[in-house]
Amino acid sequence: NAGVTQTPKFRILKIGQSMTLQCAQDMNHNYMYWYRQDPGMGLKLIYYSVGAGITDKGEVPNGYNVSRSTTEDFPLRLELAAPSQTSVYFCASSPDTDTQYFGPGTRLTVL
């Protein structure tokens, strides 16, 4: 199993551009999560999903959107990128709401 994969690893965006961060898992987990981690800080939940077709907002959803059309994929869309969205983005999945397995992260810089 590849586990949780994220692409790209690094990205530089200009202010106002849009992009999609990809997340996929091959463990057939129902629960998936998107977090952002600012330097020296913990993780903040952006959006989460409890199964295909079901998504909901976390602590910091503004400026982001998600979709979950399949169990495997949970892409995160950034519209109109702003410098405040410079962060490391982690995707995670879980089989049971307890153990979350994290992807390697995407480091995003908005200039």
Add this chain to the structure above:
Amino acid sequence: QKEVEQNSGPLSVPEGAIASLNCTYSDRGSQSFFWYRQYSGKSPELIMSIYSNGDKEDGRFTAQLNKASQYVSLLIRDSQPSDSATYLCAGGGHGSGNTGKLIFGQGTTLQVKP
């Protein structure tokens, strides 16, 4: 607002010593607590979970939970240089209806010196 608080450190201990990491939480409805380890530039990895008051031991790690004091701790015995990392405390729900949402603290950086 639900919060989980940790001292950011760094906490420095000599090799072989006991490292004690602490965490407090504001939401009395939190029922599950987790410790994640994060090496620099890497993703978090779950090392301990605890749901009931008291101690839970797993190898060199012991998690402690005191719901009355809203306090969670992680003890690492016989600390090794490879334990040097940031330790993230997180609180969440449990049982029916739980979505697995977690509130994370800012993390405590542990340095184990040879």
